[in-house]
Every structure is written in structure tokens, then in C-alpha cells.
């Protein structure tokens with residue numbers, strides 16, 4: 001696991017990803033992300049943002065180079081360690097991915113139950129994260145009774161309920177209107193303020209420009225820009 | 237495994253058995269039929285084996301005499317028999333005594349003899365007992381050459397035919413059982429595949445939040461095992477019913493027939509059948525888990 005002295009929680013060294021069909025998604029990527037950072041990954045469609053995210057989750061492995069995250073080496077790690085890597089990450093997608101036949105409470109609790117957390121802890125943690133995302137009152141609702149923004153907040157609650165060191169989000173505001181997107185960003189900002197590292201891939205120029213956080217821009221699989229306080233950088 | 241976790245698994249299995257009710261029923265049905273047939277073959281083969289070994293251990297030779305021999309000739313034969321090496325006892329059974337014995341063995345069915353119109357087709361005979369089963373065959377060969385002896389009959393003669401029959405039953409049984417086991421495993425693995433498909437979203441989320449592979453696999457494995465167990469238990473019940481009814485019928489007609497007694501034989505059969513059910517269920521779901529779960 002991570003040593004307390006290690007401040008880089010994510011490190012990519014000479015990383016390339018070439019898919020089986022020959023598509024080059026990432027080419028010679030070198031970055032490091034420190035504990036507690038808030039990082040936007042930006043780029044046009046097909047630039048390689050999702051591939052970047054998938055490497056961190058070990059949904060895919062690098063074709064070349066090394067990816068280290070929370071002390072795990074993505075390429076060489078033992079298969080038995082994958083669940084434990086993922087427990088140290090919280091993940092959020094554009095399409096929420098909630099279970100339709102479970103209530104808000106059950107959806108969030110699910111993430112704790114399947115890693116066999118004690119029941120008492122589940123009750124306490126779920127209530128507390130539902131407070132963080134402002135959905136305590138709606139705990140009994142099913143996903144189809146919620147707006148898109150509310151569903152995404154449930155997904156965020158689920159992502160953070162196991163206290164991950166890093167939250168990874170792939171276009172979390174992609175399906176939401178600007179106003180709702182800001183509610184989501186507000187929650188992210190609070191999570192980040194509490195010490196959690198956040199890596200978020202996005203298309204959303206306004207959000208990136210307004211937040212004034214670190215921006216890593218990817219074009220055709222290359223990093224074209226990495227600014228510690230930046231904006232989206234160009235029009236789309 | 238924690239209590240809370242097993243509770244979760246049991247719930248998941250109950251949900252999918254209900255969701256796939258037709259497939260679940262079909263699976264249980266095929267398991268039941270296959271294992272019933274398996275059990276039937278085991279019962280038949282076990283009984284044939286028992287018959288064979290009970291016959292094989294017999295050290296008696298029935299020496300049937302020709303019809304028209306004199307008392308003098310009979311005495312000579314008796315003396316010659318007693319002189320043979322390995323012969324321990326020689327007992328004369330007259331044709332009258334033979335028919336009396338036969339009547340008592342028939343018991344209730346004595347009326348069958350009325351067809352004979354009180355004639356006695358049985359010959360005079362000697363019952364020869366030898367010292368061990370291995371010499372029965374050679375002794376019989378020698379005895380058959382005696383003058384005035386019609387034939388020497390011993391149980392082992394039947395045994396050889398019985399062994400051939402047992403072998404045949406075994407091969408046919410094995411072929412049918414392999415075929416049925418294949419079909420059963422196929423149906424169970426398809427049922428489990430339906431469950432995997434119905435729960436694919438949950439599985440994906442479980443992986444993202446860090447559930448271990450075994451945690452994800454268990455409910456599927458358990459579902460297969462439950463299907464196999466129910467099927468096995470049902471066919472054990474049917475087999476018990478079938479064997480008790482059958483033995484009762486057979487004893488009714490032929491009281492001397494050497495069937496294997498119900499206790500504890502049927503208990504062993506039930507254990508074998510239920511374990512096979514569990515094994516088949518586990519195998520079927522393992523195949524599905526390997527092919528469709530990708531964990």
C-alpha cells in the first residue's frame with residue numbers, strides 16, 4: 001500500500017495504450033498527481049480521456065510503460081489485488097449506473113455490502129454520505145423517481161461511501177444541464193476539500209474555466225498541455 | 237464467510253430461482269430424471285452383483301440321475317461321489333422329496349403345480365457339497381462322466397451368464413448416464429447464464445466497487461448447487477418409493493429371490509444420488525461462470 005511519505009498517488013511513466021485493433025489511444029504519457037489534487041483531463045472526443053481513466057481503474061492494462069496508483073502497479077499487480085485497488089478508488093460515470101430495482105439507500109449500501117462491511121457501519125456511513133450529497137430525505141426513492149442530477153448524486157454517494165483516497169469521474173456532468181452540473185461540481189469541491197484526490201475527465205469548457213484547477217489536455221493520445229491552474233484552453 | 241454475507245447469497249439465489257422459474261423447473265426436472273435413471277442402474281447392477289456373488293459362493297452341485305437306473309447303480313454312483321477328492325457330503329434327494337421342496341418354496345403360488353396334473357417331472361438327484369467354490373467346476377465335469385448321471389448342475393454356471401448380463405447393463409447404463417449428465421449440465425449452465433445475464437449490471441458495479449471474484453461467483457455457484465440438490469433429493473424420494481414397491485411385489489411372488497434389503501441400501505443410494513446432484517449442479521454453474529461471468 002501507499003507509504004505516508006509518498007505524495008504522488010498516481011504516476012504514469014512512458015505509458016502507451018494500443019487496442020487490439022491497432023487504435024492508439026494513449027502515446028507516451030508521463031504525469032504524476034499528488035495526494036489531494038483536483039485534476040481535469042480534457043480533450044476532444046476520441047482524444048483518449050476514457051482510456052486514461054480505464055487505466056487507473058485497471059479495466060485495461062498499459063501496452064507499454066508503468067502506471068502506479070495508490071501504491072499498486074497496474075501492469076504487474078496480482079489479480080487478487082484488483083478488488084483492493086478498486087476499494088481505494090471511487091468511480092463515477094456519465095450514465096450514473098444505478099441499480100433500478102434498488103432504492104437510493106440500497107444502491108449506496110450495495111457498495112459496502114459487497115465488500116462485506118459490518119451492518120452497523122453501513123447504516124452510519126450511508127446516512128452520512130447521503131447528507132454530503134443532500135439526498136437524506138430521498139433515501140427510499142427508486143432511481144426512476146429521481147432527476148438526472150439527483151441520480152448522479154446517488155452515484156457520487158456510492159463512490160465515496162467506502163472512503164476512497166481517489167475519486168475518478170468520466171464525464172460526470174455529460175448528461176446534465178449547466179445548473180445541475182454546478183451542483184455536482186460543488187459536491188466534488190467539498191469532497192476534495194476534505195482531502196480526497198479527484199481526477200475528472202470532461203468536455204465541459206465552462207466548468208474547467210471556472211474551477212481554476214490543474215488541467216491535463218490530451219490530443220490524439222498525447223499530453224499537449226499540463227497546467228497547475230488552467231482553463232479549457234481552446235474553443236470546441 | 238460472514239453471517240450477513242451468507243444471508244445475502246441465500247436471498248440472491250431465492251430471487252433468481254423465482255426470476256427464472258421455468259428454467260429452474262426444467263433444470264430440476266432434468267436433474268431428477270437423470271439421477272432417477274442413474275439410481276435405477278445402480279440398483280439393478282448392485283442386485284445382479286449380489287446375486288452373482290451369492291451364487292458364486294455356493295459349493296453345491298446337483299447331480300441329476302437318469303430315469304431308468306437301478307438301485308444298485310445308484311449306490312455305486314453314491315460311493316464314487318464320496319470317493320472324489322474335495323467332496324464333503326453327498327445327500328440323496330428323491331424325486332418325491334424334490335417336488336415337496338419345490339412346493340414349499342412356491343408358498344402361495346403352489347397352485348401353479350396343478351398345471352402338471354400330479355405328474356412329477358423332477359429326476360432323482362444327489363446333492364453334493366464340496367469343500368470350496370473353486371473346485372465346483374472340475375468336480376462337475378468329472379461327475380457328468382459317471383455312468384447313470386444325466387447332468388451335474390452348479391450355480392456358477394449361471395454366474396458366468398449373470399456376469400455378462402451385468403456387464404451389458406453397466407455399459408448401457410453408463411452410455412445413458414453420460415448422455416443424461418451432459419444434457420443436465422447443459423440445462424443447468426443455461427439457467428445460470430440467464431441469471432448472469434439478468435444481473436450483469438450488478439456484476440459490473442460489484443467489480444467497480446471492489447467485490448472479490450469469489451464474492452461475485454458464490455451466488456451463481458450456489459444457485460447451481462441448489463438446483464442439483466433439489467433434483468437429487470426428488471429422485472432419491474422417487475427411487476425409494478420405486479424400490480420399496482418393487483421389492484414388496486417381487487417378494488410377494490417369489491419369496492426366495494435374493495434382493496438387497498432396503499435398509500441401509502436405499503440410504504446409500506440416496507446419498508450417492510444427492511451428492512451427484514450437487515456435483516452436477518456445481519459443474520453446470522462453474523461452466524457458466526467461466527464462460528459468461530469474466531471475473
Ligand SMILES: Nc1ncnc2c1ncn2[C@@H]1O[C@H](COP(=O)(O)OP(=O)(O)OP(=O)(O)O)[C@@H](O)[C@H]1O
Pocket residue numbers: 019020021023024025043044045046047048049050051052
Ligand atoms: N475497446 C476499444 N477497442 C478499440 N479501440 C478503442 C477502444 N476504446 C477506445 N478505442 C479507441 O481509442 C481512442 C481513444 O478513445 P477514448 O474512449 O479513450 O476517447 P475519449 O477521449 O474518452 O472520447 P470521448 O470524449 O468521446 O469519450 C479512440 O480512437 C477510440 O476509437
Ligand SMILES: [Mg+2]
Pocket residue numbers: 049050051170
Ligand atoms: Mg470517453
